[in-house]
Amino acid sequence: MALIQKKICMLGSFGVGKTSLVARFVQGIFSGKYLSTVGVKIDKKQMRVGDQDVLLLLWDLAGEDSRTQVQISYLKGASGYFLVVDGTFADSLVTAKSIHQRAVEAVGEIPVMLIVNKSDLWGRWEITMPELEKMQAEGWTIQVTSAKTGEGVERMFQTMTEQVLNNSAPSAEAATEP
Amino acid sequence: MASTPADLKRDSEHDQDRDELAELRALLLGQQIVELQALQQRLDDPNVRAEEISAILGKAVALSLKRDSSLQRSFYPIVEQALKISIAKNPAIIATSLAPIIGEAVRKAVADSFRDIAETINVTLENSLSWQSVKWRIEGWRTGKSFADVVLLRSQRYKVWQVFLIHKETGLMLQHLEARGGGVDEAELVSSMLTAIQDFARDVAERTIRTSRVKQSEDLEGVKLGKFWICVNHGPQMLLAATVVGTPPPGLGKVFARENELIHREFATALATYNGDASTFDPARPHLQNCLLGSTARPQEPSPWWLVAVAAVLLGVVAIDMGVHRHNSHWNQYLARLQNEPGIVVTGWKNSWGHYEVSGLRDPFAADPVKLAADYGIDPARVVGHFQEYESLDEHFSLQREFESEKQALEQLRILFPVNSSALLPDQSLRLDSLEQHLDKLQQAAHALGRKIHVTLYGRADQTGPESKNAVLSKERAERVLSALHERGVPSELLSVVPLGISEPIRHGSEAYTLEVNRSVALKVESQPQGER
Numbered sequence: 231m232a233l234i235q236k237k238i239c240m241l242g243s244f245g246v247g248k249t250s251l252v253a254r255f256v257q258g259i260f261s262g263k264y265l266s267t268v269g270v271k272i273d274k275k276q277m278r279v280g281d282q283d284v285l286l287l288l289w290d291l292a293g294e295d296s297r298t299q300v301q302i303s304y305l306k307g308a309s310g311y312f313l314v315v316d317g318t319f320a321d322s323l324v325t326a327k328s329i330h331q332r333a334v335e336a337v338g339e340i341p342v343m344l345i346v347n348k349s350d351l352w353g354r355w356e357i358t359m360p361e362l363e364k365m366q367a368e369g370w371t372i373q374v375t376s377a378k379t380g381e382g383v384e385r386m387f388q389t390m391t392e393q394v395l396n397n398s399a400p401s402a403e404a405a406t407e408p
Numbered sequence: 409m410a411s412t413p414a415d416l417k418r419d420s421e422h423d424q425d426r427d428e429l430a431e432l433r434a435l436l437l438g439q440q441i442v443e444l445q446a447l448q449q450r451l452d453d454p455n456v457r458a459e460e461i462s463a464i465l466g467k468a469v470a471l472s473l474k475r476d477s478s479l480q481r482s483f484y485p486i487v488e489q490a491l492k493i494s495i496a497k498n499p500a501i502i503a504t505s506l507a508p509i510i511g512e513a514v515r516k517a518v519a520d521s522f523r524d525i526a527e528t529i530n531v532t533l534e535n536s537l538s539w540q541s542v543k544w545r546i547e548g549w550r551t552g553k554s555f556a557d558v559v560l561l562r563s564q565r566y567k568v569w570q571v572f573l574i575h576k577e578t579g580l581m582l583q584h585l586e587a588r589g590g591g592v593d594e595a596e597l598v599s600s601m602l603t604a605i606q607d608f609a610r611d612v613a614e615r616t617i618r619t620s621r622v623k624q625s626e627d628l629e630g631v632k633l634g635k636f637w638i639c640v641n642h643g644p645q646m647l648l649a650a651t652v653v654g655t656p657p658p659g660l661g662k663v664f665a666r667e668n669e670l671i672h673r674e675f676a677t678a679l680a681t682y683n684g685d686a687s688t689f690d691p692a693r694p695h696l697q698n699c700l701l702g703s704t705a706r707p708q709e710p711s712p713w714w715l716v717a718v719a720a721v722l723l724g725v726v727a728i729d730m731g732v733h734r735h736n737s738h739w740n741q742y743l744a745r746l747q748n749e750p751g752i753v754v755t756g757w758k759n760s761w762g763h764y765e766v767s768g769l770r771d772p773f774a775a776d777p778v779k780l781a782a783d784y785g786i787d788p789a790r791v792v793g794h795f796q797e798y799e800s801l802d803e804h805f806s807l808q809r810e811f812e813s814e815k816q817a818l819e820q821l822r823i824l825f826p827v828n829s830s831a832l833l834p835d836q837s838l839r840l841d842s843l844e845q846h847l848d849k850l851q852q853a854a855h856a857l858g859r860k861i862h863v864t865l866y867g868r869a870d871q872t873g874p875e876s877k878n879a880v881l882s883k884e885r886a887e888r889v890l891s892a893l894h895e896r897g898v899p900s901e902l903l904s905v906v907p908l909g910i911s912e913p914i915r916h917g918s919e920a921y922t923l924e925v926n927r928s929v930a931l932k933v934e935s936q937p938q939g940e941r
Contacts, residue, residue, distance in 0.1 A: 234684035235580045235596060268608045272600040284684075287580060287600045303607055307578030309684070349839070352824065353921040359835070374838065380817040381842040398683050 233276075233283045236394050239305050241329050242314035243322040244293030247347040250377035251314065252290050255384065270304050277391040284391050300329055302336045309394045310341035312386065317348045317374070320356035341393035343371045345386055350376040477680060520661075566654030567702040572599050573671065573692060574647040575682060579603030582646065582689040585696040602649055606640070629661075643668045645679050650699055660701065667695040739764065742784040746777055751800040763790055770795035773808045807856050814850040815933045818843065818863070822914070822928040823889050828873065830884035832892060840889070843931075844896040851902075854935055861935045865889050867907045868914065868930070870923040875909065883907035889929040 240248045249271070256273040269292040277284045289308070294300045305311065313330055315322040330342065344365065346357060366372050373389060375382035434441070450456050472479045495502055572595065573583040581599035631638045637652040641664040648668040652660070671692045672679075678688045739759055746754050746766065751774025758765040764786065766777060770793075778793045799809065821843050823836050832840070847863070854861045867886030869878035886905040894900050914930065915922040 232685050232687040235578075235686060236684050237578045237580060237600070268605060270604045270608075272597055272604060274594075274597055285596060287596060289579075289600070289604070301611070303611065304604065306607075307575070307580075309578075349835075350820070352835075353924045374835070379820040380813075380846065381821065381839055384845065385842070 231282050233285055235285045235287060236309040236391075237287045237289060237307055238390060238394070239289045239291055239308045239311040240314060241291055241300055241305075241311055241326070241333065242293060242345075243316070243319075243325040244295040246293065246314045246316040246319070246322050247377045248290055248293065248312075248314045251345070251347060251375060251383060251386075252288055253377075255380075255387065256288060269301050275387055277387055279388075279391050279395055282395065284395065286387065286391065294325055294329060300332075302332050305333055305337050308337060308340065309398065310343075310390055312343050312345050312390065314345045314347055315357065317346045317355040317357050318351050323357055323361075341371075341390065341397050343373055343386060343390055343393070346372060346374050347377060349374045349381050350378045566652055566656050566660070568650050568652050568660075568700050570651045571696045571699045572602070572647075572649045573689065573696060574599045574603060574649060575679075576603070576643070576645050576647055578684075580684060580686070582686050583692050583696055585693060585700060587700045599649075602638070602640075603647070606647070639664060641665050641668045643672045646672060648696075648699070652702070654702070657702075663701065664699055667698055671695050738784045738786055742781055742786055745780060745784070749775060749777070749780070750802045751775075751805050752777055752795075753798070763792075765792045765794065767794035768796075769798040771800035771802070771805050772797055773805045774800065804857075807853050811850065811853040811857060811859075811935075814846050814853060815935075818846045818850060818931050818933055821846070822925065822930050823885075824924060825885050825927045825929075827870070827927065828877075828881070830881060830888045832888060837892070840892050840896065844893060844898060847893070847898055847902075850933065858938050859935045860938050861902065861933055863903050864932045864934070865903060865905050866912075866930050866932065867905065868912075868926050868928055869910055870926045871910050871913065871918065872923065879907060879909040882909050885927075885929050 240252060242248050252273050256275040271290045273288045273290065275286045275288060277286060289304055291300050291304055292298070311333060313326040315326045326344065333342070344362075346362065348355075362372055371389065371393070373382050373386040375386055377383065450460070469479065491502070567587065569588075570584065570586045572581060574580070575582055579600040579602075581596045584595040584599070629640055629642075637656055639650045639652055639656060639661065641648040641661065646668060648664050648671075650664060671689075675689060675692060682688070743754065743757060743766075746752055746768075751771030753769040754766060755768040757767070764781070770777060777795060778788050778791050781788045781791045799805070821839060823839060823843070824833070825831070825836075826833065850861060865886045867882035867884070867889075869881045869885075873881075883905070886907055890900070890903050890905055893903060910926070913922075913926045914928065915925050
């Protein structure tokens, strides 16, 4: 099957580890300088789901803090996005939910995954398991990761790829119907 | 026709039966009959039906559009007919609606034409008043070509190196071509980044425009970097971007615009159903090929005096080489070895009076370039290497890198346990999944490198509680992880267990975090070439 490309965005507060999550597992040619100047850095990662090869173009958007907001316009045309939070910093979840709301307003309902990073610092987590379990029950797809040890990172990209393919499947089927 | 008394009697009995049946039916099915009648009325009454359909029509259309484009195809003749009728009836309505769009497009086209004319006049003026133009007039007179033809032919000091066709909304690359043939490295990334920079430029422009009260921003049409141009042509759904070396001539933008329009026209259906599969746009390559114009041969063509100078210098170098550096064949062999050594790129070297300097790039896994000198009879102490680290694409090194990265990832993972227990918590079980994945990849990388691995599981306990209990706990924990990995398909002979008790804690101290980290199982990976014991 022909390789298909999908645009995926990484969103979240400043310093939650978005760039580190991407850095160890993807191919890139642009330096981190792009993040602070243009506000976005793009890398790619090739995945495989069944017999379908998928090239993810990962748009790593500059983090949000009290002074700057994520540039939602970069989300245009994305097939899905990751909301990255730092397990040891409860505020990052609040920011993520607010970004999510703005994202839905801008691009509608597309696949989204909540990534709770820094599982290597498990003992210091401020975000609690019951809180995450509640979100999971509300329908959120959640993946615990550690950019440091690599835990869960492959899986987060794999799950996203599957979700994005499932989301675009109906129209593809209709197109190939005799 | 007359009825006999017998007939009348039969009729009356029949009527009675019917009444009784109706009564029975009303008793048994009363509610359903009312509902059925209501349903019947809904189906029969066109007004009710129209009202009902109007409530769901919007949703039905949205669903159909999501599924496929059959609705658009069915509506297409209706819309066309409706437009015809509307224009025939009152052309003013459509004309008023289109005026703002057409006006803007016409203004832009006129402005572009004026700019082109101005540029052409500039070029012509520049050329007609120079020594160059005199030569071109002579050439025209000699070859029978018009002056304009010669100017066009000779002034093509540009070359389109690469062309990208980019999906505007997603920034995904649809096609790319490069003048020298083959692909552009990381063309997908370049395409996406170009779109991002485009968005960025527009954001900045819009911010500036808002403050200066200009109505509308325009798209970024080009960027100049020294001798290098990036020209962008904007179609409604696709961008055609090209990298150009030299000065793009006035007509080049028009070529890009024309090809982009043609691609838009030919691929309208493919664009509507685009799902990320760029191969649908393979047939657009001839259009991109048409954009690969120009030639840099002329400006880069070295003039004869320059060639003579280079030849003289080369001859001189060769002469000196033959006379003075004959004994340096060792050095040359050493350099040749370095240049062929995987993971080493030599970019410069210096050899003066028995002292050697080599510079370049070196993969951390490549051989030490300085030590290699000894193989060619050169004392490594006399060699200074200036090598910057880089990651070689050589398969052996990428495998080695993968091996090291997986090994590191494994050795950093720790499975944590609750106080006084060797039970696996659910979140740690998740971590075991990830551990198993890394182990699997590590084994594959090791196999490809011709190595075999062994993993030792070090069980630990925290410093609280009696020592004998801690020894037992640390053993149980390590064995628990071993059996959990075995359950996940890891062969047992790959693993062994070492209970450490509290003898080698990961962290020293008594705070809660330290104790938690020490109640754990950590891994250590050893590897050796296959076949060794």
